Amino acid sequence: MSWNDKNILITGADGFVGSYLAEELLKNGSDVYGLIQRGTGDLYSKNLTDHGLEKDLKIIEGDLTDITSLANALDESEPDYVFHLAAQSFVPASFKNPLATQMINGIGTANLLDAIRIKEYNPKIIFAGSSEEYGMIITSKEQYDHLKAQYKNIFPKPEEIPELPIKETNPLRPMSPYATSKVYGDFLMRNYFNSFGLNTIVSRAFNHEGAGRGLMFVTSVITDQVAKLKSGQINRIKIGNLNSFKDWSHVKDIIMGYMKLALNGKSGDVYNQGSMRTNSVLSYILLSLEQAGYNINMIETFKGEKKVSNPTEIDTNPIFGVKFDKTLVDRKMLEEDLEYSIKDKGINVLTDHGKIAVEFNPERFRPAEVPIMLADTRKIQKIGAKTDYSIKDIINDQLNYLNK
Numbered sequence: 001m002s003w004n005d006k007n008i009l010i011t012g013a014d015g016f017v018g019s020y021l022a023e024e025l026l027k028n029g030s031d032v033y034g035l036i037q038r039g040t041g042d043l044y045s046k047n048l049t050d051h052g053l054e055k056d057l058k059i060i061e062g063d064l065t066d067i068t069s070l071a072n073a074l075d076e077s078e079p080d081y082v083f084h085l086a087a088q089s090f091v092p093a094s095f096k097n098p099l100a101t102q103m104i105n106g107i108g109t110a111n112l113l114d115a116i117r118i119k120e121y122n123p124k125i126i127f128a129g130s131s132e133e134y135g136m137i138i139t140s141k142e143q144y145d146h147l148k149a150q151y152k153n154i155f156p157k158p159e160e161i162p163e164l165p166i167k168e169t170n171p172l173r174p175m176s177p178y179a180t181s182k183v184y185g186d187f188l189m190r191n192y193f194n195s196f197g198l199n200t201i202v203s204r205a206f207n208h209e210g211a212g213r214g215l216m217f218v219t220s221v222i223t224d225q226v227a228k229l230k231s232g233q234i235n236r237i238k239i240g241n242l243n244s245f246k247d248w249s250h251v252k253d254i255i256m257g258y259m260k261l262a263l264n265g266k267s268g269d270v271y272n273q274g275s276m277r278t279n280s281v282l283s284y285i286l287l288s289l290e291q292a293g294y295n296i297n298m299i300e301t302f303k304g305e306k307k308v309s310n311p312t313e314i315d316t317n318p319i320f321g322v323k324f325d326k327t328l329v330d331r332k333m334l335e336e337d338l339e340y341s342i343k344d345k346g347i348n349v350l351t352d353h354g355k356i357a358v359e360f361n362p363e364r365f366r367p368a369e370v371p372i373m374l375a376d377t378r379k380i381q382k383i384g385a386k387t388d389y390s391i392k393d394i395i396n397d398q399l400n401y402l403n404k
């Protein structure tokens with residue numbers, strides 16, 4: 001099968017991921033239509049111009065909460081494939097305005113599916129679910145016992161402990177309004193497959209980053225500050241929870257994964273997308289400093305006596321046979337130290353360019369936090385998806401974009 005002359009509808013084609021996907025599909029000869037919500041500003045957002053989409057992307061103005069506009073978008077594009085990426089995707093915003101997130105991500109997805117059903121189109125539909133749907137991951141028996149007691153025994157039971165790397169069969173325990181809205185969309189997709197025969201496929205992508213990533217997401221928060229530090233505009237880094245572990249992929253790997261799912265994925269099924277690496281926010285800071293030209297000698301927590309050496313070296317963890325950050329090996333120690341430091345004010349990174357303070361900003365902590373994410377991606381690998389980019393590649397792309 002080739003993408004040539006296929007009709008594609010991408011919801012959120014002007015978003016961070018949508019614009020990468022639109023560019024790739026246009027390169028492959030598809031007719032790409034982008035459903036875009038017109039704000040008060042320019043129709044051509046920076047994402048669209050960054051990816052040179054002004055000429056060839058066929059823009060359809062519409063809104064997920066307005067089913068008529070979705071029906072019109074289907075009539076205009078007559079899609080062979082629909083990539084449903086549009087969403088309110090910032091987790092903290094979902095805590096601030098939960099209902100707006102439910103409307104866009106939840107009802108918006110329901111509207112899209114129902115428009116396709118009523119209009120009797122039969123595209124393959126690829127839905128951007130999220131690793132956030134997994135939410136609370138069980139890493140120890142003690143943690144499970146504690147949660148079971150807290151949730152009065154209705155806490156979904158682990159298949160095995162630790163639940164790492166996370167498989168598609170893992171129970172879903174969403175921890176934010178955003179995550180809940182994605183669980184709703186995920187189940188709707190499968191229900192529309194089972195009940196109405198729509199060709200739906202769910203992607204549960206773990207975090208994905210790269211040039212042009214929105215400035216509110218942590219990898220951009222970090223690289224933006226590291227670039228400013230380097231050019232002398234600021235003298236410290238401000239951050240929220242340093243001790244959250246994420247499975248970060250390059251957005252380019254994820255959009256190739258979306259395309260593999262469209263071609264080779266099974267309708268009604270669910271696939272993780274990720275890198276099978278896990279790194280802490282702290283290690284993203286340290287790696288970014290290294291990529292910007294700092295040599296790191298030591299991290300100094302304010303407790304003083306404990307020091308972590310070589311924290312940025314990527315290691316292979318023998319338990320899971322996947323890439324782990326070395327800080328994870330020292331995680332217990334680091335957790336104790338960080339807890340102490342958080343109560344105080346932060347940590348210092350000792351570099352060949354002097355001491356860099358990393359300060360905690362309590363306002364950036366979330367009401368509930370997913371502590372660790374690590375994808376098991378063996379299922380999507382079987383249909384051809386792979387990880388081409390390292391964490392350092394992602395960071396370099398982000399730093400270069402900021403320096404442009």
Ligand SMILES: C[C@H]1O[C@H](OP(=O)(O)OP(=O)(O)OC[C@H]2O[C@@H](n3cnc4c(=O)[nH]c(N)nc43)[C@H](O)[C@@H]2O)[C@@H](O)[C@@H](O)C1=O
Binds near residue numbers: 207221241
């Ligand atoms: C897969 C998933 O991926 C993304 O969701 P996210 O993981 O919430 O992304 P993020 O970059 O906002 O946070 C990552 C971690 O970093 C911590 N963190 C520390 N300090 C700051 C900080 O200053 N800002 C932010 N934003 N986070 C911070 C924060 O507490 C969290 O643990 C979305 O694309 C979402 O749509 C999606 O589906």
